[in-house]
Amino acid sequence: MPSVIAIIVLGGTGLVCGAALAFAAKVFEVKEDPRIQAILDLLPGANCGACGVPGCAEYAKAVAQQKLPIDLCKRGGAETLAKLSIYLGVKAEAKERRVAIVLCQGDNTKASRRGVYNGIADCAAAHAMGGDKGCRYGCLGLGSCARVCPVNAIEITPNRLAVVHPEICIGCGLCAQTCPRALIKLVPESRRIHVLCRSKDRGPVVKKLCSVGCIGCTLCAKTLGNQGIRMEGPLAVVDYSVQIENDEVITKCPQHSIANRPGRRLA
Amino acid sequence: MKVQAVRAPFAARGGVHPPYGKDATASLPVETLPLPKRLVVSLAQHLGAPSKPTVKKGDKVLKGEVIAEAGGFVSSSVHAPTSGTVKTVDEMMTATGRPATCVEIEADGADASVDFSPLLNWNELPSKALVNRIAGAGIIGMGGAGFPTHVKLSPPPGKTIDTLIINGAECEPRLTADHRLMVEQPGRILAGARIIKRILGVKCVWIAIEDNKPEAIASMEKIAGEAGSEDNVRIVALPTLYPQGAEKQLICSITGREVPSGGLPMDVGALVENVGTAAAIADAILEGKPLIERIVTVTGDGVRSSKNFLARVGTPLHDLVAAAGGLVNDAAKIISGGPMMGIALEGLEAGLNKTTSGLVILRSNDVCYFSSMPCIACGRCVEACPMGLMPCTISERVEAEDYVGAEGFDVLDCIECGCCAYECPAHRPLVQHMRLGKAQAMARRKREATKSA
Known part of the structure; x- marks a missing residue:
C-alpha cells in the first residue's frame, strides 16, 4: 500500500511540474534568429577577435542584426565572405588578405x-x-x-x-x-x-x-x-x-x- | 650653546636592513677631481619637461653660463660646468640609463667663469627674489629624484609649511656623498637651511641624520651650537633603516604625520630638502654660483680604490672611474646611484648628473641572475613595504595585465625603494612590476583626461 501512495504522489508531482514546464516553455519562449546559427556555421570558428567583437558567435549575432558589415572576418577571408554574401544576399567585395x-x-x-x-x-x-x-x-x-x-x-x-x-x-x-x-x-x-x-x-x-x-x-x-x-x-x-x-x-x-x-x- | 641630537620620536613603517658597506668611503675626505677634457651635460637631469638648449655647435661658453633654459615651470635650467667650446648638441645616453639631449663641451682648461653676483642682503629680499635666483641657478633635488627645488619652494596658496627637514639620512647603502658633505662643510648646509627657512617663513628646522653616522651628527651639532639659538635648528638622529631617508618616511619619523595617498609632503605642512640641495642653495645665494658640481661616491669591489669626489656636472663617468684607479678585471655591473634604487648602466660614456650621488661597480661574483618564480604568499614584501602596500598582490595584477586592479591596490603610491624585491624569496622582479603598473596607470589616467577634455 505505501508503495502505491508513493507512486501516486511522485507521479502526480512529476505530471504537474511537467505541465508547468511545458507551459513556461511556450509562454516564455526565447525566439532566436535562426540565421545566427546559420551564419555561425559559415564562420571559421577561430574566435580570434580580429573582427572587433569577442568570438565568432558575437560576430554572427552582429551580422544577423546588421550591426557589423560582413567583410570583417579576417580568418575566413574571401571564402567566408563569398559564403556570407550568398547566404545573406548582401554584395561585398573581398579585400586582399x-x-x-x-x-x-x-x-x-x-x-x-x-x-x-x-x-x-x-x-x-x-x-x-x-x-x-x-x-x-x-x-x-x-x-x-x-x-x-x-x-x-x-x-x-x-x-x-x-x-x-x-x-x-x-x-x-x-x-x-x-x-x-x-x-x-x-x-x-x-x-x-x-x-x-x-x-x-x-x-x-x-x-x-x-x-x-x-x-x-x-x-x-x-x-x-x-x-x-x-x-x-x-x-x-x-x-x-x-x-x-x-x-x-x-x-x-x-x-x-x-x-x-x-x-x-x-x- | 650646545645642540644635542634628539632621537626620532616616531617610527616609520616597514623597511629593511641591507648591508650598508659605507666603511669603504665614509672616512675618506672628498677629493676634487681634475677638470675633465670633455663634458657631457644632460638636459634631462630633473623631473619634468627637459630643458631647451640655448647654445649650438661651435659656441664658446664660460663656466656658469646658461646652456639650456627651463622648458616649463616644472623644469630647470642647466649651466656650463666649465669654460670651453660646444662640440655637439645631440641625443646621447645619460646617467639615468635613458637617452636624452646632451650638450657636449670641450673644456679649454682655463675654467674662466662668468661674473657671479651674490645676493648678500638675502635677509632683506622678498622670498620671490630668492626663489627666482634658486630657479635661475638650476637647483634640483640632489638626493636622487631631481625635483626642481624652486617648485617645492613655491607652495600653492592655501598650503602652509611649518616644518622644514634637511635630509642627511643617506639611507642608501654604500653611498657617503652626503655624509662627507655634512662632515666637511656643515656651514654651507646650515646657511642653505637658513635661506629656505627665510623663504618659507618656517619656525623650525630639523636636520635628520641616521645614527650610523655619528661623525656627521657631531659635525652638525657643533656648527648648530656655534650658530646660536635664534636659528632654532634641531638635529635628529634617526634609527638606521632603509628607506629612512625617503621623503614620506622621514616626515613620519620626525613629525608623526603621514602624507596622504597620492598627496605631497606639503599636504601635511612639511618640506624635505637634501643636504646637498641646501648647500647648493647657499652657493646660489651667497656666492651667486649655479649648480655645476656635486659630491659623488665611486665605490664597490669593481673599482680599485673607492673614493669620494667633488666633480663637475657632465664629467664623463669613465673619468671618475679612472680617478678611482679604474675597473678591476671582472667588473660586471655599473649602477648609477645606490645599490637599492640605482639604475644599471650599459657603459661609462654618460656624464655625471646633478642627481648622481654615487657610482657602484660590482664584480661578476656579486651579480646574480635569477628567474622569477611564482609568489608563495609569504607576506615578507608586505611587511617590508614602507608605504603599506601589498607588492605581492600588485605584482600578480600587473603580471595578469590587470592594470586597473593594480591601481585599485594603490600602485601609484609606490616609491620604488626596492624593499619588497630585496626581501622576496621567490626572486620576483617586484619593483619592475610596480614601475610597469605605475606607467600603465599614469598612461590610462592621461588617456582618460584627454578623452574627457
Missing part, C-alpha cells in the same frame, strides 16, 4: 645588446626600462606578440627575434597592437618587398648597433624613382599601396635591410 610582418631582422647575431636583461620577460616591461637591445627601435624578442597570437603564427627564434609565418597568419592585428616598439605591420599578402628596419637613428649610429639596419642611404628610393619606397628622415619606408616589381632594390641595399618575403600562403 593582410598578413603581419615584423619589420626588424636584427637578432642576436646581427644586432648588439646593451647588457643582460634579467627582468620581466615581457616586451612592454623591457621597453619601459629602455630595453636591453642596443637599437632603441629593434625587436626585443621577449615574445609578447607570440603570446597574443591566436593561431601561433609568430616564432621567437633562438637568437631572440620575432618572425611571423605568413602561411599561418590570419591578419588579426593583435600582435601589431601589442608590440611596444610598433615593429609589426599588417601588409597586403601580395607585397613581397619589405624594408625590414624601423630605426630612425642616423646612419653611423645604426651601423654601430646593427649589421642589417637601414642607414638611410636613399639608394632604394632612387632605384625605384621614389615609387614604392620613400624616405622618412633617415629611414626608407615601403609604400604598401603600390606593388614593387623591381627586385634590383634588394641587391642594391648595402645593408641587406631589404628582403623578399612573400606573404601568400603556400599552395
